[in-house]
Amino acid sequence: MSAAAAVSALPTALEPSKISCHKTAAQALAIVRDGVITGEGPTTKGRIHFSRALDADDAAWCARILTATAVEHQPVSRLEAEALFEINEAAAERTDDGLFDDLFAKAVVHHAASASGLPVPSRSVALAPDTEIESWAPVKAIGVDTEVLEWIAGQMRGRRRSNRTLLRLVATIVGAATLPLAQIPNVFDIGM
Known part of the structure; x- marks a missing residue:
């Protein structure tokens, strides 16, 4: 596929009906990330969008992608979770009222729990x-894969x-896994 054809296919790649698996969902999330970074692209069409900003429309794009019919009953994959980490890091400003x-x-x-079985x-x-x-997430270390943590x-x-x-959920799980609570900030390289 040529570069021009790839660019013209981007808007259809974002349509939830075109998402066929975890990989295409992660690719669609990468398009959202690029729109957050540049303030341009198919996810920002028809609205003012500043670079490095994340708004309610960006959060809605992510939600539509993650709940597309083809992946609805599958656990969130590591590829999708990594794409979300990238979006989170790319957005210096937030105007989404905490939706993202x-x-x-x-x-x-969801990924961590399912990857742990x-x-x-x-x-x-x-x-x-x-x-x-808290209604569905694990709050104890029983069964949680330490590699995932x-x-x-x-x-x-x-x-x-x-x-x-x-951070709170992972700290709770890690704490329950007998890691001394005092070490948790070192695990995440942040202060709690």
Whole structure:
């Protein structure tokens, strides 16, 4: 596919009906990230959008992508979670009233729980703004894969922006896993 054809295909790649798997969902999230970074592109058409800003429309794009029919009943993948970490880091300004932070924390925990073999609800339930994350997220270390927790810690370490909900849940799980609470700030390279 030529570069021009790839660019013209971008808007259709964002349509939830065109998302066929975790990989295409992660690619669509990368398009949202690029729009956040540059303030331009298919996710910003028809509205004023500043570079390095994330607004409610950007959060809505992410929610539509993550709950597309093809991936609705699958756990959030590591590729999708990584794309969300990139969007979180790219957005220096937020005007979304916390919508993205809520979605981001829920999606990463959905991935962590499912990658650990724990049951998770469908994405439309787990990621919904009116669903409390504590209603389904693991709060004990029983069954949580330490490799997944280490991956999340690695993603969060050294980041300019942290997500309090995600940090609190992971700290609770890590604390329950017998890691002394005093070491938790070192795991994430931040102060609590």
